[in-house]
Amino acid sequence: MLQTGNGTRTFKSAGLEPNRVPFDSLPVIDLAPIFGTDEEARQRLAAELRRACTEVGFFYIRNHAVPQAVIDGAFGAAQDFFARPDADKQAIHVSKSRNNRGYAALLEENTDPTARGDLHESFDIALEVPETDPDVLAGKNLYGPNLWPEGAPAFRGDVEAYYDAMITLSRNLLHAFALALDLPEDHFDTLVSKPLATLRLLHYPPQFGEIDDRQIGIGAHSDYECFTILAQDDIHALQALNANGEWISAPPLPGHFVVNIGDQMARWTNGLFASTVHRAINRSGKERYSIPFFFGPNYDAEITPLESCVDADHPAQFEPITSGAYINSRFEATFAGYAAQNKAED
Ligand SMILES: O=C(O)CCC(=O)C(=O)O
Ligand SMILES: [Fe+2]
DSSP, rough: OEETEEEEOOSSSOOTTTOOOSSOOOOOOGGGGGSSSSSSHHHHHHHHHHHHHHSSSEEEEEOOOOOOHHHHHHHHHHHHHTTOOOOHHTTTTTGOSSSSEEEOOTTTOSSTTTTTTTTTTTEEEBBBBBSSHHHTTTTTTTOBOOOOOOOOOOHHHOOOOOOHHHHHHHHHHHHHHHHHSSTTTTTTGGGGGGGGEEEEEEOOOOOSSSSSSTTSEEEEEEESSSSSEEOSSSSOEEEOTTTTTTTEOOOOOTTTTEEEEEEEHHHHTTTOOOOOEEOOOOSSSSEEEEEEEEEEETTOEEEOOOGGGGGTTTTTOSSSEEEEHHHHHHHHHHHHHHHHHHHHHH
16 A cells, blocks of 8 residues: 555556556556647557557656756766765755755665665756745745856766756647647646755665565656656666556666656646556666656646536546745655654664
């Protein structure tokens, strides 16, 4: 049984994911048509995407227009950063940020509340918004400045270049999602002008011998935002859970990103798109690096089940909620879960 942001989900329950199937591999979507003008090709892409999002909620994308050099730059930055002395990393620890930016060490996170900490270290940035910005002054706590390591301008440059590329790709992907949902292509545009979008560098040391399922690279979870675009190095660790409760491999494919639907999108589509549970275990014997990018709409954007996903047979399952309130509620629930668990273990 897993607790996700839109309610409790048993491994086999249909509930939120009425169309989910026991997939045994992940679909590959060629995004090229979204950058072109061939209307038929765009409609074919929309149909493929709709199927991937409703049946699996996890897929690869290719021809995404992100230059390989930008991706390589971000992985180089991740390797350099995690190799820094601990004091440099602790100097920008996430506890020093009011907006969840910065570094977290091994075992400091626990993505699956029934587990015992994740075997990864991380570094998070989001949209760079100054303290003087009206939204920050108004208390919209998910906006704010990033924390950067001292004297590392090249690191910052590489990470920001990747962040910008992900923002552009996400807006393009949303055009394809809009078509897949029978909406005008620009339906989401005004809602993602100042998106809640987090880039995370991750480093997973290898795990050897017998592995306790309660302490793995990242425990079973679903993501909070609309979707996640994940870049992997060449080490296989990621797995997605199918409708039979089986873990299906999501190995790295050169030139591809993995995209998975998150809980905001499941909610927005009235449960039509599946926010699929996943985890990562690094048994490779080598260090693994991955870079997820979590993309959701503006803090004030209202997420109400889309008209194209509601009818007499599928009444709206979710109350309207703003993007910021939803993400905050997930963080609060997670922290409340930790507090309860730690108390129970004391
Ligand atoms: O590193 C991976 O492959 C997955 C990371 C992930 O699921 C997350 O950070 O939410
Ligand atoms: Fe995830």
